[in-house]
Amino acid sequence: MDSIGSLGLQQREGAPSCPQEGLRCPSNSSELVPECLQQFRVTGAQLRQIQTSLLDSMEQALKGQASPAPAVRMLPTYVGSTPHGTEKGDFVVLELGATGASLRVLWVTLMGIEGHKMEPRSQEFMIPQEVMLGPGQQLFDFAARCLSEFLDALPVGNQGLQLGFSFSFPCHQTGLDKSTLISWTKGFRCSGVEGQDVVQLLRDAIQRQGTYSIDVVAVVNDTVGTMMGCEPGVGPCEVGLVVDTGTNACYMEEARHVAVLDEDRGRVCISVEWGSFSDDGALGPVLTIFDRTLDHESLNLGAQRFEKMIGGLYLGELVRLVLAHLARCGVLFGGYTSPALLRQGGILLEHVAEMEDPSAGAARVHAILQDLGLNPRASDAEFVQHVCAAVCTRAAQLCAAALAAVLSRLQHSREQQTLQIAVATGGRVFERHPRFLSILQETVMLLAPECDVSFIPSVDGGGQGVAMVTAVAARLAAHRCLLEETLAPFRLTREQLAAVQAQMREAMAKGLQGEASSLRMLPTYVRATPDGSERGDFLALDLGGTNFRVLLVRVATGGVQITSQIYSIPECVAQGSGQQLFDHIVDCIVDFQEKQGLSGQSLPLGFTFSFPCTQLGLDQGILLNWTKGFNASDCEGQDVVCLLREAIGRRQAVELNVVAIVNDTVGTMMSCGYEDPHCEVGLIVGTGTNACYMEELRNVASVAGDSGHMCINMEWGAFGDDGSLSMLSTRFDASVDQASINTGKQRFEKMISGMYLGEIVRHTLLHLTSLGVLFRGQQTQHLQTRDIFKTKFLSEIESDSLALRQVRAILEDLGLSLTSDDALMVLEVCQAVSQRAAQLCGAGVAAVVEKIRENRGLEELTVSVGVDGTLYKLHPHFSSLVAATVRELAPRCVVTFLQSEDGSGKGAALVTAVACRLAQMTCV
Numbered sequence: 001m002d003s004i005g006s007l008g009l010q011q012r013e014g015a016p017s018c019p020q021e022g023l024r025c026p027s028n029s030s031e032l033v034p035e036c037l038q039q040f041r042v043t044g045a046q047l048r049q050i051q052t053s054l055l056d057s058m059e060q061a062l063k064g065q066a067s068p069a070p071a072v073r074m075l076p077t078y079v080g081s082t083p084h085g086t087e088k089g090d091f092v093v094l095e096l097g098a099t100g101a102s103l104r105v106l107w108v109t110l111m112g113i114e115g116h117k118m119e120p121r122s123q124e125f126m127i128p129q130e131v132m133l134g135p136g137q138q139l140f141d142f143a144a145r146c147l148s149e150f151l152d153a154l155p156v157g158n159q160g161l162q163l164g165f166s167f168s169f170p171c172h173q174t175g176l177d178k179s180t181l182i183s184w185t186k187g188f189r190c191s192g193v194e195g196q197d198v199v200q201l202l203r204d205a206i207q208r209q210g211t212y213s214i215d216v217v218a219v220v221n222d223t224v225g226t227m228m229g230c231e232p233g234v235g236p237c238e239v240g241l242v243v244d245t246g247t248n249a250c251y252m253e254e255a256r257h258v259a260v261l262d263e264d265r266g267r268v269c270i271s272v273e274w275g276s277f278s279d280d281g282a283l284g285p286v287l288t289i290f291d292r293t294l295d296h297e298s299l300n301l302g303a304q305r306f307e308k309m310i311g312g313l314y315l316g317e318l319v320r321l322v323l324a325h326l327a328r329c330g331v332l333f334g335g336y337t338s339p340a341l342l343r344q345g346g347i348l349l350e351h352v353a354e355m356e357d358p359s360a361g362a363a364r365v366h367a368i369l370q371d372l373g374l375n376p377r378a379s380d381a382e383f384v385q386h387v388c389a390a391v392c393t394r395a396a397q398l399c400a401a402a403l404a405a406v407l408s409r410l411q412h413s414r415e416q417q418t419l420q421i422a423v424a425t426g427g428r429v430f431e432r433h434p435r436f437l438s439i440l441q442e443t444v445m446l447l448a449p450e451c452d453v454s455f456i457p458s459v460d461g462g463g464q465g466v467a468m469v470t471a472v473a474a475r476l477a478a479h480r481c482l483l484e485e486t487l488a489p490f491r492l493t494r495e496q497l498a499a500v501q502a503q504m505r506e507a508m509a510k511g512l513q514g515e516a517s518s519l520r521m522l523p524t525y526v527r528a529t530p531d532g533s534e535r536g537d538f539l540a541l542d543l544g545g546t547n548f549r550v551l552l553v554r555v556a557t558g559g560v561q562i563t564s565q566i567y568s569i570p571e572c573v574a575q576g577s578g579q580q581l582f583d584h585i586v587d588c589i590v591d592f593q594e595k596q597g598l599s600g601q602s603l604p605l606g607f608t609f610s611f612p613c614t615q616l617g618l619d620q621g622i623l624l625n626w627t628k629g630f631n632a633s634d635c636e637g638q639d640v641v642c643l644l645r646e647a648i649g650r651r652q653a654v655e656l657n658v659v660a661i662v663n664d665t666v667g668t669m670m671s672c673g674y675e676d677p678h679c680e681v682g683l684i685v686g687t688g689t690n691a692c693y694m695e696e697l698r699n700v701a702s703v704a705g706d707s708g709h710m711c712i713n714m715e716w717g718a719f720g721d722d723g724s725l726s727m728l729s730t731r732f733d734a735s736v737d738q739a740s741i742n743t744g745k746q747r748f749e750k751m752i753s754g755m756y757l758g759e760i761v762r763h764t765l766l767h768l769t770s771l772g773v774l775f776r777g778q779q780t781q782h783l784q785t786r787d788i789f790k791t792k793f794l795s796e797i798e799s800d801s802l803a804l805r806q807v808r809a810i811l812e813d814l815g816l817s818l819t820s821d822d823a824l825m826v827l828e829v830c831q832a833v834s835q836r837a838a839q840l841c842g843a844g845v846a847a848v849v850e851k852i853r854e855n856r857g858l859e860e861l862t863v864s865v866g867v868d869g870t871l872y873k874l875h876p877h878f879s880s881l882v883a884a885t886v887r888e889l890a891p892r893c894v895v896t897f898l899q900s901e902d903g904s905g906k907g908a909a910l911v912t913a914v915a916c917r918l919a920q921m922t923c924v
């Protein structure tokens with residue numbers, strides 16, 4: 001007869017006197033047996049109360065109620081669906097904690113075809129008592145040794161193995177392979193394990209053992225293994241019930257009812273941990289003096305009170321306590337006891353099960369009692385059978401009340417009047433004790449009459465189920481690997497970023513010298529930032545960002561006042577003929593003038609034109625090439641101011657005085673410079689990206705003069721167009737470039753700015769889908785649609801205040817149907833792409849500020865950067881990542897980033913104002 005373990009019952013040193021000492025023998029001892037038996041009787045009303053009270057506690061725990069702490073824990077496992085039967089592969093399963101002092105190792109082969117099974121091979125090891133109560137490391141080393149010993153006998157060679165860890169104690173799981181032990185239950189009390197991740201402890205021990213390469217991929221409670229291993233019958237099996245050394249159940253709950261989970265769809269398996277249920281109101285009336293004595297002598301005094309009335313570890317002990325009492329009172333065994341009867345753990349579940357079995361005749365009961373060193377009289381056998389039956393019947397009925405609570409919960413959560421459900425049962429109490437299941441079934445029928453429950457015994461103690469979970473976990477882990485591999489090229493090291501900074505510096509120097517360089521370093525003829533003395537009314541145009549605006553800017557003593565209107569530029573105009581585009585612009589100006597009552601006035605006009613232009617003066621800008629989404633014909637190589645003037649000419653009614661053409665970076669710098677004289681850099685991270693800064697005139701080869709400064713429009717979006725960034729470019733960057741209207745151009749911009757990040761994400765998602773990592777490998781039409789991912793989505797998805805379910809809602813709005821695993825991965829892709837963008841941008845800013853510092857021969861430079869652009873402004877982390885990268889790469893520069901509030905239009909007006917001021921001064 002193998003032992004179910006008795007080690008949960010330890011005499012505790014220095015414990016207060018045992019409640020059993022309070023047991024007195026009545027004067028009329030003939031009443032004693034019925035009295036004892038009566039104590040174990042539980043009424044229907046009491047069972048109903050337990051059912052109701054447990055259900056309440058379950059619901060409180062699901063809602064996340066913190067205080068008062070609910071009487072059960074309701075621990076989410078990371079199992080989200082019952083098996084499909086398609087899982088396959090070889091898995092090692094290690095079971096610890098379900099069956100007393102034994103540890104089991106199994107080799108399970110899943111066939112991948114429903115209904116096809118291969119018997120697992122398994123081996124059981126007894127855990128020495130000193131290991132169960134010793135240091136945690138010793139327990140896990142023991143487990144690793146058992147694993148090796150088991151595998152030594154199999155032809156596994158040195159292949160990598162995947163292991164599922166069935167660990168049957170209450171744990172907080174935070175992933176399929178992360179599980180922190182809350183507290184030991186049953187007969188275990190190893191030091192240094194509570195509060196630790198048991199998967200890591202096992203991994204460490206396997207590593208110390210060093211014989212096999214085993215990856216622990218999943219950890220599950222025994223109830224989950226039982227449920228998952230159950231052969232699906234008519235419907236799936238959605239409850240796992242274990243009565244072994246301890247007792248517990250798990251079931252599939254609607255995820256939206258589980259407050260701690262950030263999930264609103266699907267189901268998740270919850271381990272009820274009902275062993276710890278202890279509600280004085282419900283349990284108090286059914287607790288006997290024997291239960292109190294048992295608790296008093298246990299390792300975990302006051303804990304697991306419910307389990308101690310049901311679990312196999314405790315049934316023998318309850319019987320022993322009753323028999324010892326009866327013997328002491330002279331009612332049994334002629335008043336004699338035996339050392340076995342007086343020793344904790346002296347009577348085991350197996351004894352009880354066998355003695356209670358109606359088919360066991362009196363002779364068999366006698367024999368067992370004699371083996372226990374007792375000297376039974378003829379009438380004793382019958383009494384003993386009654387005691388065993390009373391203890392076990394109560395256990396089965398209590399277990400039924402708890403199961404009925406779970407069934408009621410399922411009914412509530414599924415909003416079903418009647419429930420048809422399969423319950424997988426596992427554990428040695430079911431196996432050894434024939435009547436347990438029938439009492440359980442009967443009682444469940446009484447307590448939950450509207451439920452049609454079929455009980456399905458687990459065949460191999462849940463090993464198959466653990467292997468199923470392991471198979472799923474292994475697949476998810478493989479997906480994670482593929483995700484990491486895919487995202488790795490986006491993750492730049494400090495060295496890579498420093499190299500970008502250095503390359504940028506080199507390209508800047510070459511560009512300024514007029515040598516071949518991907519940075520054009522265009523002089524802007526802006527020589528000074530505003531000094532505050534500028535005055536007047538100006539018109540401004542702002543073309544090239546998300547919006548086309550016409551503005552009226554009033555620069556007065558009290559500050560700058562802006563009136564503006566946004567006009568749309570349809571794509572067909574942006575990519576049509578140049579004449580059409582400029583006519584449209586003039587139409588918008590005329591409309592604005594009319595609305596503002598400015599018709600007929602010829603105000604000085606500043607034109608923010610956010611494209612690369614060669615300037616030979618403030619009011620002349622030859623468009624080098626279109627960028628971003630523009631491609632109007634017959635404009636490249638032309639002076640944009642002339643094109644505008646010609647369009648004005650075609651609309652004879654208007655007169656305009658175009659004074660300055662300004663890049664948006666310059667407009668932004670000027671606009672911020674009006675508030676902060678340290679602002680000598682302009683940065684745009686919006687539809688496109690670019691920067692300008694104040695350079696020493698002596699360094700600018702193409703402009704005469706050696707003193708003073710000039711603002712240089714770097715046109716850094718084109719950085720890398722000479723191939724110098726190819727090392728950093730991923731396959732997704734290449735796809736985005738290929739599909740763009742300017743292939744091979746603006747390579748830096750295409751890795752950073754809002755017009756492209758969404759597309760990089762989309763191409764990455766397409767790739768991950770093709771690998772089967774995302775969207776179950778199903779390519780959808782939506783994902784193939786160009787530009788469905790806007791910058792806005794990236795910013796929204798990455799917002800810290802958003803829960804994962806909201807991320808999913810955003811993506812669902814795009815027509816993508818995804819699981820929460822998918823949502824998490826999409827989020828990670830967005831993060832990787834935007835982080836790289838911000839870091840590259842930071843490397844660029846670092847190059848610029850370092851150049852200014854060196855130009856001026858300063859130990860330390862204090863400088864401000866005026867910034868604009870939707871990506872920079874709306875993205876939750878972009879700005880801080882840029883700043884962090886600059887701090888890292890340009891430690892000798894103290895850089896302040898100022899967000900431009902008024903757009904570049906105001907800056908263009910200020911450039912115009914400065915030009916007018918200077919012109920007036922010249923006249924004077």
Ligand code: BG6
Pocket residue numbers: 542543544545546547608610664668684685686687688754868869870871900902903904905
């Ligand atoms: C604003 C300007 O400052 O920023 C635009 O007024 C500029 O002209 C823009 O191009 C950049 O942002 P976005 O996101 O609109 O491209």
Ligand code: GLC
Pocket residue numbers: 097098167168169170185186221222223242243244245246247248249273275307
């Ligand atoms: C104990 C454990 C629980 C386990 C049960 C059955 O109650 O705390 O996790 O499922 O025993 O083994």
Ligand code: GLC
Pocket residue numbers: 544545609610611612627628663664665684686687688689690691715717749
């Ligand atoms: C593009 C343009 C550039 C502009 C930038 C930001 O890179 O070429 O001139 O500054 O976008 O809008």
